[in-house]
Amino acid sequence: MEQKIQFTLNDRPVTVTTDGERALLWVLRTDLGLTGAKYGCGQSQCGTCTVIVNNEAIRSCNYPVKNVAGKRVLTIEGLALNGRLHPLQKAFMEHGAVQCGFCTPGMILNSYSLLLKNPTPSREQVVKSMEYNLCRCGSYSRVERAVLAAAAEMKGGEA
Amino acid sequence: MTEHAGFLTRREFVKILGPGLYILVSAQDFLSGQAPKGFGRGYPEDFNAYLRIAEDGRVTCYSGKVELGQGITASLAQMLAEELEVPYESVSMVLGDTKLCPWDPGTNGSRSIKYFGPALRAAAAEAREVLIQLASEHLRVPAERLIAENGFVFQRDNPGNKVDYGSLAKGKTIERHLETKPPLKAASAFQVCGKSLPRADFQDKVTGKAQFAGDIRLPEMLYGKVFRPPAHGAKLKRVDVSAVKRIKGARVLQEKDFVGVVHPLPDVAEKAIALIKADYELPEATINDGNVHEYIIKTPARDSVVEEKGDLKEGRSRAVVTFEETYRTPYVAHAPTETHTAVVHVEGDTATAWIGTQRPFGADAEIARAIGISDDRVRVITPFVGGGFGGKSQVGQAVQAARLSKLSGHPVQVTWSREEEFFYDTFQPAAVVRISSGLDKSNRIAFWDYHVFFAGDRSSQNIYDVPNVRTTSRGSGFGGGGPHPFPTGAWRGPGSNTNIFSRESHIDIMAAKAEMDPLEFRCLNLADQRMLRVIDAAAARFGWKPAKGPSGQGRAMVCLDYLGTYVAAMAGIRVDKDSRIKVERVVCAVDMGPVINPEGARLQIEGSVIMGLGYCLTEEMHFRGGAVQDIDFGSYSIPRFSWVPEIEPVLVENLESAPSGCGEPPIVGMGALLANALFDATGARVTQLPLTPARIRQAKA
Numbered sequence: 001m002e003q004k005i006q007f008t009l010n011d012r013p014v015t016v017t018t019d020g021e022r023a024l025l026w027v028l029r030t031d032l033g034l035t036g037a038k039y040g041c042g043q044s045q046c047g048t049c050t051v052i053v054n055n056e057a058i059r060s061c062n063y064p065v066k067n068v069a070g071k072r073v074l075t076i077e078g079l080a081l082n083g084r085l086h087p088l089q090k091a092f093m094e095h096g097a098v099q100c101g102f103c104t105p106g107m108i109l110n111s112y113s114l115l116l117k118n119p120t121p122s123r124e125q126v127v128k129s130m131e132y133n134l135c136r137c138g139s140y141s142r143v144e145r146a147v148l149a150a151a152a153e154m155k156g157g158e159a
Numbered sequence: 160m161t162e163h164a165g166f167l168t169r170r171e172f173v174k175i176l177g178p179g180l181y182i183l184v185s186a187q188d189f190l191s192g193q194a195p196k197g198f199g200r201g202y203p204e205d206f207n208a209y210l211r212i213a214e215d216g217r218v219t220c221y222s223g224k225v226e227l228g229q230g231i232t233a234s235l236a237q238m239l240a241e242e243l244e245v246p247y248e249s250v251s252m253v254l255g256d257t258k259l260c261p262w263d264p265g266t267n268g269s270r271s272i273k274y275f276g277p278a279l280r281a282a283a284a285e286a287r288e289v290l291i292q293l294a295s296e297h298l299r300v301p302a303e304r305l306i307a308e309n310g311f312v313f314q315r316d317n318p319g320n321k322v323d324y325g326s327l328a329k330g331k332t333i334e335r336h337l338e339t340k341p342p343l344k345a346a347s348a349f350q351v352c353g354k355s356l357p358r359a360d361f362q363d364k365v366t367g368k369a370q371f372a373g374d375i376r377l378p379e380m381l382y383g384k385v386f387r388p389p390a391h392g393a394k395l396k397r398v399d400v401s402a403v404k405r406i407k408g409a410r411v412l413q414e415k416d417f418v419g420v421v422h423p424l425p426d427v428a429e430k431a432i433a434l435i436k437a438d439y440e441l442p443e444a445t446i447n448d449g450n451v452h453e454y455i456i457k458t459p460a461r462d463s464v465v466e467e468k469g470d471l472k473e474g475r476s477r478a479v480v481t482f483e484e485t486y487r488t489p490y491v492a493h494a495p496t497e498t499h500t501a502v503v504h505v506e507g508d509t510a511t512a513w514i515g516t517q518r519p520f521g522a523d524a525e526i527a528r529a530i531g532i533s534d535d536r537v538r539v540i541t542p543f544v545g546g547g548f549g550g551k552s553q554v555g556q557a558v559q560a561a562r563l564s565k566l567s568g569h570p571v572q573v574t575w576s577r578e579e580e581f582f583y584d585t586f587q588p589a590a591v592v593r594i595s596s597g598l599d600k601s602n603r604i605a606f607w608d609y610h611v612f613f614a615g616d617r618s619s620q621n622i623y624d625v626p627n628v629r630t631t632s633r634g635s636g637f638g639g640g641g642p643h644p645f646p647t648g649a650w651r652g653p654g655s656n657t658n659i660f661s662r663e664s665h666i667d668i669m670a671a672k673a674e675m676d677p678l679e680f681r682c683l684n685l686a687d688q689r690m691l692r693v694i695d696a697a698a699a700r701f702g703w704k705p706a707k708g709p710s711g712q713g714r715a716m717v718c719l720d721y722l723g724t725y726v727a728a729m730a731g732i733r734v735d736k737d738s739r740i741k742v743e744r745v746v747c748a749v750d751m752g753p754v755i756n757p758e759g760a761r762l763q764i765e766g767s768v769i770m771g772l773g774y775c776l777t778e779e780m781h782f783r784g785g786a787v788q789d790i791d792f793g794s795y796s797i798p799r800f801s802w803v804p805e806i807e808p809v810l811v812e813n814l815e816s817a818p819s820g821c822g823e824p825p826i827v828g829m830g831a832l833l834a835n836a837l838f839d840a841t842g843a844r845v846t847q848l849p850l851t852p853a854r855i856r857q858a859k860a
Contacts, residue, residue, distance in 0.1 A: 102497040
């Protein structure tokens with residue numbers, strides 16, 4: 001059923017009129033033109049579609065768009081502030097936590113939500129919270145290093 | 160955009176060499192491990208095909224290679240900057256555009272550095288020398304008194320007298336060429352190569368700006384889905400598309416057995432295709448993952464002799480102990496994070512295609528054939544590719560998009576669902592290897608009789624110092640056919656994953672029987688000094704202590720030569736009470752000749768080790784006949800964060816050899832490395848991948 005859905009997207013108010021049961025991923029990628037969140041499996045198994053809704057990492061491929069009404073959505077496009085890269089983005093670049101780059105937006109946003117909850121995670125905590133984000137290129141050890149480096153850089157401060 | 164003047168377009172090639180030329184060049188040929196010159200088309204001679212210098216001094220480098228995550232963006236720019244004498248930062252890459260870039264056989268086989276590298280470096284070196292000549296005329300100073308550096312040509316004894324490349328080239332094709340081509344720099348003189356320079360693609364990849372094929376948006380573009388049979392080999396009997404009418408805006412497009420749906424929204428197109436009902440005639444499903452290896456052994460095909468020396472009979476007579484063993488590997492999926500995706504826009508008799516592909520040249524011809532236009536009317540543009548691993552040499556999704564575009568009159572994007580990705584994948588082929596060998600009384604290998612069935616012959620050659628050897632290869636690993644119920648193809652290190660698993664497991668079996676340390680046994684039987692140096696490098700880092708196996712430590716080694724790149728790897732593992740393997744540490748020493756980008760090489764080694772854990776420990780496609788049963792990451796388990804061991808890449812210095820590849824060599828030893836470590840930990844020898852708890856328990860019993 002078509003409905004009007006209002007929410008905040010990367011700090012800007014947006015309104016979409018669409019079937020509320022559609023997955024947030026496709027509304028972001030098509031109706032709203034933000035292609036940073038990727039389709040990887042459509043079953044919440046790989047994490048490439050991860051975005052942040054009210055500070056929580058969610059799998060947008062299985063998340064009805066009607067559920068974001070009135071909420072704050074952050075995608076990878078909104079993470080750098082005025083062109084200044086977030087410490088996680090910088091750390092991913094510095095530590096080579098990127099290969100093909102397809103899983104990267106999901107990896108960064110999932111770790112972003114981890115650091116919101118736990119600004120000084122241990123290595124084990126990073127592994128545990130990232131376990132269900134898949135990277136076929138095998139950049140896991142670099143991602144782990146990057147997340148720990150970003151946490152140290154942020155000194156436990158706001159993500 | 161305009162054609163480049165200075166090099167042959169496809170049309171001109173066809174004119175010269177005849178229209179049938181690349182119809183004769185099949186995908187198998189592209190993947191067969193031959194150097195590009197063997198394909199009937201080679202890299203162009205004219206340096207303008209590879210580079211263009213703008214008036215502002217920025218250099219654009221053109222290559223038919225594509226960026227799959229392997230970092231070719233950086234290493235090609237480094238090779239160009241090195242020979243051309245320009246700053247690395249001034250180089251921009253244009254990759255995988257069939258209209259702008261020189262022909263290329265495809266990004267696979269760890270061949271970019273090894274084969275494209277020399278062509279690119281030669282082009283840059285010639286361009287540099289031509290620029291010096293042009294500067295000589297411009298500055299009125301003899302060329303011998305000039306030197307090129309940093310994008311300028313200087314007078315040696317008067318550096319103030321100089322001219323920049325941009326002013327000489329002015330963004331144009333440089334018509335002048337040299338009769339005698341200048342030599343390439345020696346690796347010892349490298350200033351740009353050999354450094355871990357940053358990759359230009361990283362910034363866009365961490366901000367979401369990087370465009371993959373699925374991120375391409377064209378006016379009036381529709382999203383397409385093609386109806387898929389339940390199994391390979393199924394024949395469509397009847398199809399009912401009437402229910403699609405219920406979806407507003409959905410259009411059904413049909414052409415004989417080809418049935419598709421297009422819609423302005425991708426998720427709605429997916430919903431629409433699911434409403435189609437059909438009856439199929441299914442072939443009898445006699446072959447499955449449990450019995451496939453029996454079929455492989457029984458399927459007749461010609462044996463080709465890969466190598467033969469000495470006399471096996473003579474070797475057998477000298478052997479005091481003999482070994483017979485059979486090794487088995489399963490079908491393995493590529494499972495790239497980005498599923499196969501393409502956007503194709505057919506306009507009359509031309510088509511433009513944006514494809515996540517490893518083979519833009521070749522994809523153009525396939526699209527042309529599918530929609531009945533001429534090859535030279537198709538332009539393929541390759542955006543960033545979200546992982547390939549061999550699987551994206553196939554472009555079935557682009558053919559689907561082209562047909563839907565032609566039928567609908569719109570540009571059409573096709574993104575395979577994860578289920579389609581598993582279904583249409585050209586798996587690493589299931590295969591069998593049989594080895595018969597023997598040791599003489601001094602623990603030297605007396606004979607080696609090796610037969611590989613349907614994996615392909617890459618890395619099947621014996622690397623040890625053995626007087627009596629025969630190696631044969633039956634059937635092919637590519638293209639399906641033979642015993643395979645579905646298509647098979649190149650998977651990161653094609654053939655080699657099976658061949659090296661078999662050979663290096665077998666070597667370990669012989670070492671144990673000889674009651675020798677596996678490293679000492681290998682060294683006793685190796686004559687190749689380069690290999691011995693690589694083993695030394697790995698052993699020094701690992702802290703290898705000699706002990707005969709099984710030592711209970713859970714440590715092991717392998718060594719191999721993959722298309723000229725040498726690898727020695729060592730691992731430490733633990734086996735838990737449920738017979739699950741936890742890999743704790745991997746040291747991987749690689750001699751790839753001069754290293755172009757050390758950090759890039761380390762990432763390839765780490766990535767190979769991690770990806771390798773999958774095919775060694777869990778990955779195995781289950782199927783009944785042509786029906787693929789693993790269709791998601793729930794049942795098909797690929798490596799995750801918690802699997803990752805400490806990985807220590809060691810780059811072995813070697814400035815003498817030619818630079819060679821690193822994308823595959825570190826993965827192909829992983830099977831034997833873990834199987835040998837399992838043996839060292841438990842005494843159980845598993846000769847079939849993956850090393851599942853069930854197989855480990857069975858081997859222990």
